[in-house]
Amino acid sequence: MEERRKGPPRGLPAMSRKETIEREVEATLHGFETDRRLADDPEFYAALRRRIRAEERPAAPPAGGFFRRRILVPALLIVMVVLNIVTALAVTRIRKTEIETREQGLTALVQSYAAEQAEFASYLK
Amino acid sequence: MDQNYLNRLRSGDEAAFRALVEEHQNRTVNICFRFLRNEEDARDTAQEVFLEIYRALPGFRGESELGTWIYRIATTKSLDALRRRKRKKRLDALRGTGGSDELDGAAADGGSDPGRVLEERERADLLREAVESLPRSQRIAVTLAKYEGMSSAEIGRVLGTSAVAVDSLVYRAQAGLRRKLAKIYGRRLKNEAEVSPSESPSGGV
Numbered sequence: 397m398e399e400r401r402k403g404p405p406r407g408l409p410a411m412s413r414k415e416t417i418e419r420e421v422e423a424t425l426h427g428f429e430t431d432r433r434l435a436d437d438p439e440f441y442a443a444l445r446r447r448i449r450a451e452e453r454p455a456a457p458p459a460g461g462f463f464r465r466r467i468l469v470p471a472l473l474i475v476m477v478v479l480n481i482v483t484a485l486a487v488t489r490i491r492k493t494e495i496e497t498r499e500q501g502l503t504a505l506v507q508s509y510a511a512e513q514a515e516f517a518s519y520l521k
Numbered sequence: 522m523d524q525n526y527l528n529r530l531r532s533g534d535e536a537a538f539r540a541l542v543e544e545h546q547n548r549t550v551n552i553c554f555r556f557l558r559n560e561e562d563a564r565d566t567a568q569e570v571f572l573e574i575y576r577a578l579p580g581f582r583g584e585s586e587l588g589t590w591i592y593r594i595a596t597t598k599s600l601d602a603l604r605r606r607k608r609k610k611r612l613d614a615l616r617g618t619g620g621s622d623e624l625d626g627a628a629a630d631g632g633s634d635p636g637r638v639l640e641e642r643e644r645a646d647l648l649r650e651a652v653e654s655l656p657r658s659q660r661i662a663v664t665l666a667k668y669e670g671m672s673s674a675e676i677g678r679v680l681g682t683s684a685v686a687v688d689s690l691v692y693r694a695q696a697g698l699r700r701k702l703a704k705i706y707g708r709r710l711k712n713e714a715e716v717s718p719s720e721s722p723s724g725g726v
Binding site: 413416417418420421423424425427428429430431433434436437440441443444447448451 | 539542543546547550551554560563564567568571572575641644645647648651667668695698699702703706707710
């Protein structure tokens with residue numbers, strides 16, 4: 397058992413090392429008693445009162461409140477509605493044009509196919 | 522508790538509130554300081570404590586003592602502030618802005634000997650780090666008992682537990698601190714011995 401025990405670092409006998417550690421630990425724990433305390437701040441209550449008053453003061457209305465509430469917000473809403481309508485109309489018109497173009501293309505294709513059929517039939521005769 | 526005083530506090534009597542703040546200000550600030558280790562943060566957090574007390578006073582039913590209530594809020598707010606500070610520090614580290622801890626020197630004035638002052642500061646830092654590494658309840662118990670000198674019964678009321686449980690927490694905390702510190706000093710001695718073997722008595726040629 398003795399051989400398995402971890403030996404002291406070079407230069408320090410076992411007891412001395414243990415004692416040194418214990419002494420250091422006790423000195424460090426002594427810090428609980430010697431730790432500095434903060435002194436009273438004479439301005440503490442005045443600062444607290446200022447914070448309380450600032451909290452209790454009703455919040456000032458935002459600058460330009462009337463203009464914002466009565467003009468800007470309704471105007472923005474109207475612009476948004478108008479933009480939505482314009483976008484919806486534009487999309488509908490584009491779709492309609494696309495469908496018409498596709499129909500015209502198909503008609504042309506069918507007509508050219510019919511013409512080719514007729515030409516082919518005349519050759520066979 | 523004086524019912525008349527309590528009624529004055531509840532009704533928003535400024536003189537009563539001032540008396541309450543003046544009675545508990547020192548301990549509240551110092552409790553915050555024990556956890557935060559920064560004078561400015563401690564005073565700011567203590568103000569938040571009294572601000573919360575002021576808001577909650579009309580609803581205070583007097584089931585616990587005012588002091589207990591104040592110190593409980595101070596402890597909770599300090600630990601919250603500490604958590605926020607640690608989170609900020611981690612974020613700063615991630616961003617590479619390297620936020621510094623800016624902790625105040627905790628050691629008592631060691632006189633005019635700069636070596637001793639440095640040694641005491643180092644010890645105080647080691648103790649603070651060891652206390653910070655303790656589990657939350659042990660840490661609160663040992664901080665209030667050892668730094669603030671509060672009785673087990675008082676701490677029990679703050680923590681919402683019995684005095685016996687607080688004694689056990691403090692005992693376990695101290696044992697944990699001894700273990701941690703012994704490990705640190707043991708490692709330090711070992712390193713010192715390895716660095717300078719020739720300086721030691723048996724470490725000759």
